[in-house]
Amino acid sequence: MPKISLKVNGKAVSAEVEGRTLLVELLREKLGLTGTHVGCDTSQCGACVVHVNGDSVKSCTMLALQADGADVTTIEGLAQPDGTLHPMQAMFREHHALQCGFCTPGMVMSAIDIVQKHPEGLSEAEIREELEGNLCRCTGYHNIVKAIAAAFPLMHQKQAA
Amino acid sequence: MAFEGIGAAVKRREDGRFLAGRGHYVDDMNRPGQVYAYIRRSDRPHARIRNIDTSAAAAAPGVIAVYTGADMAADGIGGLPCGWQIHSKDGSPMAEPPHPVLAIDKVRHVGDPIAVVIAETRMAAKDAAELLVIDFEDLPGVADIRAAIAAGAPLVHDEVAGNICYDWHIGDRDAVEAAFARAKHVVKLDLTNNRLIPNAMEPRAALGECDIAGHYTLSTTSQNPHVIRLLMGAFVLHIPEHKLRVIAPDVGGGFGSKIYHYAEEAIVTWSAGKLKRPVKWTAERSESFMSDAHGRDHVSHAEMALDEDGHFLALRVSTLANMGAYLSTFAPSVPTYLYATLLAGVYKTPAIYAEVKAVFTNTVPVDAYRGAGRPEAAFLLERLVDTIANDTGIDRIALRRANFIPADAYPYQTPVALQYDSGNHEMTLAEALKAADYAGFPARRAEAARRGKLRGIGISTYLEACGIAPSHVAGALGARAGLYEVANIRVHPTGSVTVFTGSHSHGQGHETTMAQLVADQLGVALDQVEIVHGDTGEIPFGMGTYGSRSLAVGGSAMVKAMDKIIAKGKRIAAHLMEAAVEDIEFKDGAFRVAGTDKSKALAEISLAAYVPHNYPIEELEPGLEETAFYDPKNFTYPGGCHVCEVEIDPETGVTKVVNFAAVDDVGRVINPMIVEGQVQGGVAQGIGQALLESAAYDANGQLLSGSFMDYTMPRADNLPNITVGTEITLCTHNPLGSKGCGEVGAIGSPPAVINAVVDALKEYGVRHIDMPATAERIWSIIAANRPKMAAE
Numbered sequence A: 001m002p003k004i005s006l007k008v009n010g011k012a013v014s015a016e017v018e019g020r021t022l023l024v025e026l027l028r029e030k031l032g033l034t035g036t037h038v039g040c041d042t043s044q045c046g047a048c049v050v051h052v053n054g055d056s057v058k059s060c061t062m063l064a065l066q067a068d069g070a071d072v073t074t075i076e077g078l079a080q081p082d083g084t085l086h087p088m089q090a091m092f093r094e095h096h097a098l099q100c101g102f103c104t105p106g107m108v109m110s111a112i113d114i115v116q117k118h119p120e121g122l123s124e125a126e127i128r129e130e131l132e133g134n135l136c137r138c139t140g141y142h143n144i145v146k147a148i149a150a151a152f153p154l155m156h157q158k159q160a161a
Numbered sequence B: 001m002a003f004e005g006i007g008a009a010v011k012r013r014e015d016g017r018f019l020a021g022r023g024h025y026v027d028d029m030n031r032p033g034q035v036y037a038y039i040r041r042s043d044r045p046h047a048r049i050r051n052i053d054t055s056a057a058a059a060a061p062g063v064i065a066v067y068t069g070a071d072m073a074a075d076g077i078g079g080l081p082c083g084w085q086i087h088s089k090d091g092s093p094m095a096e097p098p099h100p101v102l103a104i105d106k107v108r109h110v111g112d113p114i115a116v117v118i119a120e121t122r123m124a125a126k127d128a129a130e131l132l133v134i135d136f137e138d139l140p141g142v143a144d145i146r147a148a149i150a151a152g153a154p155l156v157h158d159e160v161a162g163n164i165c166y167d168w169h170i171g172d173r174d175a176v177e178a179a180f181a182r183a184k185h186v187v188k189l190d191l192t193n194n195r196l197i198p199n200a201m202e203p204r205a206a207l208g209e210c211d212i213a214g215h216y217t218l219s220t221t222s223q224n225p226h227v228i229r230l231l232m233g234a235f236v237l238h239i240p241e242h243k244l245r246v247i248a249p250d251v252g253g254g255f256g257s258k259i260y261h262y263a264e265e266a267i268v269t270w271s272a273g274k275l276k277r278p279v280k281w282t283a284e285r286s287e288s289f290m291s292d293a294h295g296r297d298h299v300s301h302a303e304m305a306l307d308e309d310g311h312f313l314a315l316r317v318s319t320l321a322n323m324g325a326y327l328s329t330f331a332p333s334v335p336t337y338l339y340a341t342l343l344a345g346v347y348k349t350p351a352i353y354a355e356v357k358a359v360f361t362n363t364v365p366v367d368a369y370r371g372a373g374r375p376e377a378a379f380l381l382e383r384l385v386d387t388i389a390n391d392t393g394i395d396r397i398a399l400r401r402a403n404f405i406p407a408d409a410y411p412y413q414t415p416v417a418l419q420y421d422s423g424n425h426e427m428t429l430a431e432a433l434k435a436a437d438y439a440g441f442p443a444r445r446a447e448a449a450r451r452g453k454l455r456g457i458g459i460s461t462y463l464e465a466c467g468i469a470p471s472h473v474a475g476a477l478g479a480r481a482g483l484y485e486v487a488n489i490r491v492h493p494t495g496s497v498t499v500f501t502g503s504h505s506h507g508q509g510h511e512t513t514m515a516q517l518v519a520d521q522l523g524v525a526l527d528q529v530e531i532v533h534g535d536t537g538e539i540p541f542g543m544g545t546y547g548s549r550s551l552a553v554g555g556s557a558m559v560k561a562m563d564k565i566i567a568k569g570k571r572i573a574a575h576l577m578e579a580a581v582e583d584i585e586f587k588d589g590a591f592r593v594a595g596t597d598k599s600k601a602l603a604e605i606s607l608a609a610y611v612p613h614n615y616p617i618e619e620l621e622p623g624l625e626e627t628a629f630y631d632p633k634n635f636t637y638p639g640g641c642h643v644c645e646v647e648i649d650p651e652t653g654v655t656k657v658v659n660f661a662a663v664d665d666v667g668r669v670i671n672p673m674i675v676e677g678q679v680q681g682g683v684a685q686g687i688g689q690a691l692l693e694s695a696a697y698d699a700n701g702q703l704l705s706g707s708f709m710d711y712t713m714p715r716a717d718n719l720p721n722i723t724v725g726t727e728i729t730l731c732t733h734n735p736l737g738s739k740g741c742g743e744v745g746a747i748g749s750p751p752a753v754i755n756a757v758v759d760a761l762k763e764y765g766v767r768h769i770d771m772p773a774t775a776e777r778i779w780s781i782i783a784a785n786r787p788k789m790a791a792e
């Protein structure tokens, strides 16, 4: 089996994987990072979204082999080591943007990418459109949209500082 | 300290772990020596199994075992039980054909499990399952309810004539006939309640374990672990309760679909016992589509008799309800006692008669899905009321007001068995119309028309029943289970509190709401209270979470247990302060001697209870822990008014929900933030049902909408902001006054949406449109009527 090396949440890791092993399987089953979820088998739900080299990626739709040498961030790697939440995580809590929590990791990872890719700002309708790749069955999205809008100034302020 | 008691919008304590990626869902669990199950399912709707050749699969690399229905039968494993028995009009019990865990001789729906392969890895099991050689003899199948009861239809179960599970009725047929005979108008409507696939985002999963002494543990994605322990232990695997522990850890949404006892739970538990290794199974989403119980799927005809002023005289309904291929755990109760008993709605219709035929088809079993029966009743009634307005020319709001049960008529006995305890429909209607700026609608419609858009507004005034109860009544109606809830409250020596509840949280935020309730009532800080749920090894008993019952029934059990704690505390306090028990008052976490400044905090009392040095040991046992079972006296009756505003693009038929306001009466609210979230989530599912979602089968029973590519889930850009308000009347028969908020959104919204769509299309002569009102369906209507309009 081929061996790959990559960085996950800032730590160097290496693993032997089958050619068909998906990135999400590597994360969940080999690395024990079960915060990244699998909600479908057709690349539709976004429960599995992680960041690969700074871009949001559906980890169910990428082979682990393709992540050789990459820098991967998962939901577990977002908070500060002292537990301080990323502003997006904090706003999800503040605005009750999660219920069962299953879509949440992918939702938060996508939301961060959305805000980062739109420094010019986003309308509510644009946030809704950008969330196209993430399904939530619990919240009706109302509070997710609110949380993302609220995280926007916090994230851009931080980057400006 | 910020106010954290009853009524405070406290942020959720469960969020910390979910946001950090530290949730603990079944598929996150791994055990030493664990092996993986993969289930080979039928890809055909109806077929005889002539032979299953397992040899190649069994010899594949990494495979440990391959089991079929014959192996389970050889071990004396029973079929999956049904928890509710309905009797037909003629008194005969419903047809209850066997529901084997793994198919025996025949498959009856796409997704029916045939064999399980257990291997060292998930992929090895999946690869080997492909090597199973199954010799099928295809049989004709049937998916549509009407087709299934037609003469000569294929029989799903050879022994069930005409595919009829039961033919049931309720109400006074003679009174209804008499009212129709003298009616001034009769308005009729045929309607379909579309079949839905629940699609909780977490696919179902189960992990079975068995230790050397024969103690079994099942970790499963369940809304009610004790019920699973009872059903699977007693009826399927014959494992007594003391040797079977069922754990439902973090569960990623349920909406009803995780109430039922499913084959996979029995398969992993049984095979873990045979192999003495942990066996894990996790559904792929495609499997969820073809094996999670579906919802709704009714075809109905409704007729209302009216006097000359538009007063409802009598309602006559006949409904066909799809059961699917087998009876899921609570399926028979849904189109009967959870549906037809709600046909009075918020109206004082004096006579009602409903008949319901439940029908087997070659489709996935149908059971309760968010609302369960009540959305079907609300949709039928609220569409019928708007159709009456349409046909008679009476204003739809005036018509509703003329027929409302007035607030001062409560308690109100309906002609279909239920007695409503409280409500105020005028109040929720008025508030909702205000919230939606109903008065300003004509201007908005005119403005939309200038942009070439069709704008419509629709309302629904609905009522539903939650916290199904009492046990003895449900038992008389066919329930094979009790419907109480259990709470155990343990006050620790230093005064902190652990609450063990039989309710289960899978998104509802019980760890927060229930802690608020207990902290408030015992007068302790919120962070001194911990809620434990979802484990039969820790919690005395429980019926779980469904039918919006957790607070109304589960919370009431907590109040009852706290009453016992306080009563015992008073006796301890009386001893310590040398006062009479009758003189002790409990308030704000302290026991006081009335009229004095003597007091003892709860923590002092609990310490005395566990260190009983100065203690009335002759009369009282040490310790401070109480258990209560609460059996509700009646259902609770949440209700309200939903107002939906849509805009349709006549060029494309695309409907956009531009405004949605819900004003619901859910009784006492503990955490308004959580209630608002529950309503928004329910409304989203209701809008999904009304505009987007449809479980489609071909005539033979092949599932056509088997993935998220074919089944339209509501996405963020399909939905509007959802304005939520609450107007309260208290439930009069439970100690909290709470009614339940989990399902109101999904019950009130579909008719509001369709009423709005019909309103938008009224120039096109549209009287009714079935769900889902997809762009294609609407575009076709517009296209068909356009020439006519142009000609006029």
Ligand code: FES
Pocket (backbone or CB within 6 Å): A037, A038, A039, A040, A041, A042, A043, A044, A045, A046, A047, A048, A049, A058, A059, A060, A061
């Ligand atoms: S698991 Fe659904 S998109 Fe990846």
Ligand code: FES
Pocket (backbone or CB within 6 Å): A097, A098, A099, A100, A101, A102, A103, A104, A135, A136, A137, A138, A139, B201, B252, B253, B507
């Ligand atoms: S919070 Fe449950 S799916 Fe989004």
